[in-house]
Amino acid sequence: MGRCFWDQRGEGDVTENSDLEGLTLLGSKAGPSKRLETFPNHHPERRYVVRLESDEFTCICPATEQPDFATITVEYIPNKKIVESKSFKLYLWSYRNEGVFQEHLTNTILDDLVEVLQPHWCWVRGAFNVRGGIAITVEAEHGTRGDSTLLEGEPPEAASRTETRSSSSANASAASTNN
Numbered sequence: 001m002g003r004c005f006w007d008q009r010g011e012g013d014v015t016e017n018s019d020l021e022g023l024t025l026l027g028s029k030a031g032p033s034k035r036l037e038t039f040p041n042h043h044p045e046r047r048y049v050v051r052l053e054s055d056e057f058t059c060i061c062p063a064t065e066q067p068d069f070a071t072i073t074v075e076y077i078p079n080k081k082i083v084e085s086k087s088f089k090l091y092l093w094s095y096r097n098e099g100v101f102q103e104h105l106t107n108t109i110l111d112d113l114v115e116v117l118q119p120h121w122c123w124v125r126g127a128f129n130v131r132g133g134i135a136i137t138v139e140a141e142h143g144t145r146g147d148s149t150l151l152e153g154e155p156p157e158a159a160s161r162t163e164t165r166s167s168s169s170a171n172a173s174a175a176s177t178n179n
Contacts, residue, residue, distance in 0.1 A: 030086075032094035036116045037087035041078045047120065047146065050082060051075045057092050057126075062099030069129040070102070074113065076122040077145065083117060102128050106138035114142045121145045 018040075055071040072092060091112070095105065106126040113122055121143040128136045 030090055032096065033087070033090045034094050034112075035087060036091050036112060037084040038081035038116055039084055041080055041082050044078070044080050047077050049075050049077055052083070052085065052088055054089065054092055057095070059095040059102075059105060060097060060099045062101060065099065066131065068102060068131065071125075071127045072109065073125040073127070074109070074122070076113065076117060077120040077143075078117065079119050081117050083113065102126055102136050103138050107140045110140040110142055119143070 052074040053071065057070045057072045059068050059070075060066070061068055074088075100108075106124050109126075110122060110124040113119070113124070119142070121141075123139065123141045123145070126136075126138045128138075
C-alpha cells in the first residue's frame with residue numbers, strides 16, 4: 001500500500017492511500033448532505049476521545065419557523081471508524097432550513113453517528129442560544145465512556161453516565177430570580 005505522506009519515522013502510523021477510499025466530499029465542492037463519511041481508525045485497540053465542535057449550527061423551529069442557533073459538540077471513542085470532519089460539517093449544514101425540535105435533533109445526530117461509526121461511546125450536546133428568555137441544552141449519549149481520565153476537557157460529568165440516555169434542561173434567568 002502506498003502512503004499519502006512520507007513517514008520520517010519509518011512506521012506505519014500514517015494515513016495510507018487506502019484510507020481515502022470512499023471519501024467523496026473531502027477535497028471537492030459539496031453542499032449540504034446527510035451523508036457522513038468515515039475513514040479507518042488505525043488504533044482501534046486504544047481508547048481515545050475524538051471531539052468535534054461547531055458554534056455555527058442553525059435549524060428552524062418547526063412551529064414558529066424562527067431560526068435556532070446552537071453549538072453542537074460531539075465526543076466519541078472510536079472503534080473501527082472515524083468520521084471525516086468535512087462530511088460532518090456538511091451534515092450539520094443540511095439542517096439549516098429544516099424544521100426540527102431541539103430534543104429530536106440532538107438524538108438524531110447521536111443516532112446517525114452511532115449508525116455509521118459503531119463507536120465504543122458517543123455523546124452529543126446541543127447548546128441552543130437563548131430565545132424567548134430560555135436557553136435549552138440537550139445531551140444524548142450512547143454506551144459508557146469508561147475511564148474519565150482520557151481527557152481533561154469537558155464533559156467532566158461524563159464519567160458518571162452509564163447508559164444511553166438523553167436529558168434536556170431549560171433555564172430562564174428571569175423566572176429564577178422571581179421565585
